[in-house]
Every structure is written in C-alpha cells, then in structure tokens.
Amino acid sequence: MRFNLRPRADEFYDFFKEAADNLVKGAAILSELSLPDADHQSISDRLVDTEHANDDVTHRMLRTLNSTFVTPFDREDIYQLGSQLDDVMDHMEAVGNLIYLYGLSKLPSLPREMHELIEVLIASADQTLQAMSRLKSMRDLEPYWIEVNRLENEGDRAYRMLLVRLFSGEYDALTVMKLKEVADELEAAADAFEHVANTVETIAVKES
C-alpha cells in the first residue's frame, strides 16, 4: 500500500511549484505596466487566463487532498498553502483587471510607487518559486521567509508613500479612488505572499 501512497504525496510538491510558477508569470505580466505603450486590455486578459490556469491547479490539488490518505504534512497546512498561493493570483489578476476596467490607461503614467510595489511582487514570486522547489527537502527555507517578510515591509512603505501621493492633490478625487483600489490589490498581493511564507515557516517548524 505504501508504494501507492508515496507517489500521491509527491504530487503536492508539484502542485505548489506549478502555482508558484503561475505567480512568476503573473508578476511578469504586471511588470509590463511600466512600459510606455503598455496594452492594458491584453495585460488584463492574460492575467485572467493565468488566474484561470491557477484555479485549475488549486482544484486539482484539493481533489487530490480529499482523496489522499497519507499527506506529506498536515492536511490543514496543505489546504492553507494552496489557498494562499491562490489568493496571491487573485489579487494580481484584480490589479490588471481594475486598471483596465477603470480606464486608467488615460493617465500619462501610473504613480512610481505602484511600479515599486510590482517590483516587490516580482521578487516575492521568484523567492516563492525557489522555496516551493525546496519544500520537499525542507532545506534552506529560512532565508526565503525572512526575505519575503523584508519584501512585504518594503511594499508597506511603498504603499504608504503611494497613498501620500494619491492624497496630495495631484489627481482628482475619482481618479484617486480608482488608483486606491488598484493600490489596495497590489498591497494585498504582497501581503498574500507573506501569508504563504508564514505557512511555510509553520510547516518547517513542525517538521524540524
């Protein structure tokens, strides 16, 4: 029986890597927002596609979880890690979609602090993908969660300065409200990466 169960357990590591890979793709699409001729509709469409692909990963993972008796670590932690990776993707997709829906392409450019937040997402996604590859061995995970926590703090600072700029009178009230919605999703994505890292830390501490 054990022969049948081990391979299943291994599938979870693949699901997590696949989800993290989608986050790297999502962050790369978001980085196009800094291009002078960014195509907001195409960015939004491709983020929606990536989000759908990731939903599929999450559902397959949950189905496997529900039909697997022996899991590589606590069921609750697998469930939480999967949901939290999914949350990151949802917030990234929202960023692209809201910028498109609100017609923010009419602005000459997005505030600089938004691009700083996107840089935080790119770095966090990279770190997360690397960590997911080390999850099976449980080695060298501490630098990962320390770095993602540092990145989240950096994102927090960028978010605060972004709001200072939005409220400075540079934009009219309705534009401020639109940009604030986008800012909130960017910050929620950075937060969601930290939640993933906290769960990995919890798992690593239990296993050690």
Next chain:
Amino acid sequence: MRFNLRPRADEFYDFFKEAADNLVKGAAILSELSLPDADHQSISDRLVDTEHANDDVTHRMLRTLNSTFVTPFDREDIYQLGSQLDDVMDHMEAVGNLIYLYGLSKLPSLPREMHELIEVLIASADQTLQAMSRLKSMRDLEPYWIEVNRLENEGDRAYRMLLVRLFSGEYDALTVMKLKEVADELEAAADAFEHVANTVETIAVKES
C-alpha cells in the same frame, strides 16, 4: 451518560438552522431596498432586530458548546460555523444601517448592481438554510458549496461593475464614498456566505 449527551449534540443543528433562518429573513428585508417607496429607516430597524436575535442564537450556541463534552463534530468547526453565520448577519445589518445613516434615500435609486448583489445574498441565504437542514445527515452538501461559490463569483463580478459605475462620474465624490461603503458590506456578506460554505465543506470532508 450517553443518553444525556446525544440530545445536546442535536441542539447544534438547531442553532445553525435558526441562524440560517435569520439570514433568510435579513436577505428578504434587504430585498425591500428595490421597492420604489422603500422605507430605509424601517429596513434598518428590522435588520438591527434580526441581528440582535441572531446574536442571541450565537451566544446560546457558544454557551452550549462550552458546556458540552461530546459534540457532533470538531469544536473548532462548530465555533467557526457559528461565528461565520454571525458575520453574514453583521454585514447585512451594516448595509441597511449605512444606507439609512448616510441618507442615501435622497438618491432617486440605488445602482442596479447593488440589487444584483442583494439577489446573490437572497440565493446564498436560501442555499445555506437548506444546507443547515442537511447537516445532520451530511447528505447532498456538495451541490450547496459549489452553488455558493458560484454565487460568490457572480457577486464579485457585480461588485466590480458596481465600482466601475461609482467611479464613472455619475455621482459626486462624497456620494461615491457613501455608496462604496455600502457596496463593501454587500460584498463582505457574499464573501461571508462563502466562508460558511467552505467550513461546511471542511466538516463534510473530515466526516467522509
């Protein structure tokens, strides 16, 4: 001893049904907002009453939980299900109260997407009440959580389009802010129904 304990365990199903019944009532009261001569003060007052009645259910449930040794399923899950049903009611009450407090009755009508969100709440409440009646047998619960997840996605779409309308220039900035607060509570109520469904799914998976 077992004779004394079983009946207590049964009480939990009654508490959950009673709470879900309050959510059906709350959603019905909210649906009056679409009437041309809606009485916003009366809607708010009756939602406050329903919320108080539901607080009472939640407190009785928690007291029973704390004094019961054998529970029909994990204590944490009972606690969570009770709190999450309570959360839905809190957000519904906030919708009615904020519309009244902000004097939004002066608007010729609420944005169409708000009524769509209320339709989502009505359908979610219906689904939840039916599911609470099936909780003891644990039968046919999957269609419930699938449907509530679908409804929540529908609510998400309505919420996004509602914000697009709010930021379109149709309303002045302060009215937008008021309507946005109401919109956030509507969306939080739809989300909270999904949290209830996720907990029911967790319970069902553990029991299966």
Next chain:
Amino acid sequence: MRFNLRPRADEFYDFFKEAADNLVKGAAILSELSLPDADHQSISDRLVDTEHANDDVTHRMLRTLNSTFVTPFDREDIYQLGSQLDDVMDHMEAVGNLIYLYGLSKLPSLPREMHELIEVLIASADQTLQAMSRLKSMRDLEPYWIEVNRLENEGDRAYRMLLVRLFSGEYDALTVMKLKEVADELEAAADAFEHVANTVETIAVKES
C-alpha cells in the same frame, strides 16, 4: 528535565505582559492627539519606536516557542496570541504615522469620534494588560473578554458615526479620504484587541 522546562514555559507569560505593556504605552501616546498643541511628528516617532520594541518582543517569543518542547498551552494559541498583540501595535503605529504623513495637523482638530475611538483603545489596552497578568492563574478572565467585546461594540458605533461625519460635507473629498484611512486603522486596532480577547477565551475554555 522538568526543572529546565517549567521556567521556559513561564517566559511566555512575561512576553505577553511585555507586549500588552507596549500597547498601554502606544495608547497613551495616541491620547496626546487630543492635546491642543499635539506634536504629530513626535507622536509618530515614538509610536514607531514602541512598535519596533514590540516587534522585538514578538520575535523573541517566536524564537522561544520554536525552541521549547513543553508550552503552557497549545503552540498554535501562543503563536496566535503573540501575533494578535503585535497586530494591535501595528495599527496604532499606523494611526500616528498616517496623521503625520498626510499632514492632518493642518486641520483645526481631529473629529471628536476619533478621540472616542482612542478612548476605546486606552481602555482595551488597560484591560488587556491586566488580563495578561492573570493568564498564568487563568482566573477571572471572563470579565476581561466581556469588557473588550463591549468596548469593541462601542468602537464600532463611534466608527460608524465618524464616517457619517466624514461624509457630511464638512471636509473636502481628499481630506475625507485621508481621515478615513486613519479611522480604518483606529477601528482595526479596536478589532485587533477583540481578536486577542477571543483567543484568550479559546485558551481559557480549553483549559477549564
């Protein structure tokens, strides 16, 4: 072996008291906002310092938790209590920092309801510090969580009336948005105190 383990277990109570003590300090600093000649920069700076000091407590607690085999109660609950005390501090620091960053010192005074929310935080911090001192004996904790829940309800009411005032036309749209960000952090701090109280209740119920 027991001799070595008990003292470590005791450390957790000290960490919680130290964190609660920081919250009392933070609330006292916030109370200076009601002074006619409040120095917003100094208030912000001292809140940042207190938050850093509290981060240090939280990190030491987590390190001790990860290296301790026998804990006075469930590891998850210790972890949660520590994080939730830390959350309160983060929101308090944000209040002071945002008021300073947004230049709200230019207003003749902050809305009265903000001071009411700060009063709620002062009372909640006091209650929390006293409860942390009783955590080891697990005695007389019920009045604490009842009172913090009551305070949170009071805070909720003050928050709602604060928004009514902000949206009343007394301030221009951008100032409303700034004050709303501050209001949200005040309310989040009151909520976070309730989360601490809920965790203490959970711990007490398990131990009883």
